[in-house]
Amino acid sequence: MRRFIPYVQMYEFEALLFSDPDRFANGISRPDLRSKLSRIRNCFSTPEHINDSENTAPSKRIIKMYPGYEYQKPLYGVLAALEIGLPKIRDECPLFSAWLTKLEALPALSA
Numbered sequence: 001m002r003r004f005i006p007y008v009q010m011y012e013f014e015a016l017l018f019s020d021p022d023r024f025a026n027g028i029s030r031p032d033l034r035s036k037l038s039r040i041r042n043c044f045s046t047p048e049h050i051n052d053s054e055n056t057a058p059s060k061r062i063i064k065m066y067p068g069y070e071y072q073k074p075l076y077g078v079l080a081a082l083e084i085g086l087p088k089i090r091d092e093c094p095l096f097s098a099w100l101t102k103l104e105a106l107p108a109l110s111a
Contacts, residue, residue: 011050012051014057017058017081019047019084027083
């Protein structure tokens with residue numbers, strides 16, 4: 001149990017994707033959404049804060065701009081995350097990064 005380090009994400013996965021709106025748009029093959037995604041991101045101190053209500057959660061905002069996202073969330077989410085890269089996500093999302101840092105600090109298991 002000492003290796004169990006819970007992480008309760010207080011926002012949707014899609015919030016992490018707002019770490020880089022340009023790459024997010026590229027990752028989902030919708031470069032036309034760059035400015036809209038950037039406007040959303042710029043309204044919050046971090047992407048982790050983009051979850052101010054059930055109606056304006058990150059996925060709801062994306063689906064409003066791009067209805068097809070709803071049906072391909074797992075695929076588009078992965079593609080966008082790969083395009084953005086973990087270093088950028090960590091730079092922009094301090095709570096998520098702190099949890100990863102804790103995991104990375106765990107000693108390796110003996111085989």
